[in-house]
Amino acid sequence: MMNTIKFLRLAHNADLPLPAYATPGAAGMDLRACLADGDIVIEPGAIALIPTGFAVELPPATEMQIRPRSGLAIRSGILNPNSPGTVDEDYRGEIQVALMNAGHEAFAVAHGDRIAQAVIADVRRPEIVEAQSLAGTVRGAGGFGSTGVK
Numbered sequence: 001m002m003n004t005i006k007f008l009r010l011a012h013n014a015d016l017p018l019p020a021y022a023t024p025g026a027a028g029m030d031l032r033a034c035l036a037d038g039d040i041v042i043e044p045g046a047i048a049l050i051p052t053g054f055a056v057e058l059p060p061a062t063e064m065q066i067r068p069r070s071g072l073a074i075r076s077g078i079l080n081p082n083s084p085g086t087v088d089e090d091y092r093g094e095i096q097v098a099l100m101n102a103g104h105e106a107f108a109v110a111h112g113d114r115i116a117q118a119v120i121a122d123v124r125r126p127e128i129v130e131a132q133s134l135a136g137t138v139r140g141a142g143g144f145g146s147t148g149v150k
Helices: 070-076
Strands: 006-009 029-032 040-042 047-057 062-067 085-088 094-101 107-109 114-122
Touching (some): 029 047, 062 094
Antiparallel strands (some): 029 114
16 A cells, blocks of 8 residues: 555645644644635634645545544534544545534634644445345344443
8 A cells, every 4th residue: 555645735825834743653644724815713503614725645545534633622612523524535625624613602713723633544445235134243233322331
């Protein structure tokens, strides 16, 4: 498998650094807001789509998972409503990040702010077949808390 990710800088992104890992052990690379027209304010309960100014070419059989930044989530209630979001390997449009304000105050996103992290993950594409039955398990069809909390 190829170990290279290509980022294409889009025309409206004149100055942002490439997405990067903040530390040598980081699982996710930081994605930044590309807001040439000024800040975006996300009111409590609202969702905004934030551009990053980059398109990407991922290695075959991988995806880019878009996840919240823990500091934004804990301090300000800023989440990704579709977390983790998926960028498919064949997508070539601009990477955009959905941000939801689950906090109690308006939140301003400025150009260059680190708004999410991207994790590259392997993707399996098994054969899909219709079955007449499924193998039994101890759990069976129990779901939504059926195993308890303790």
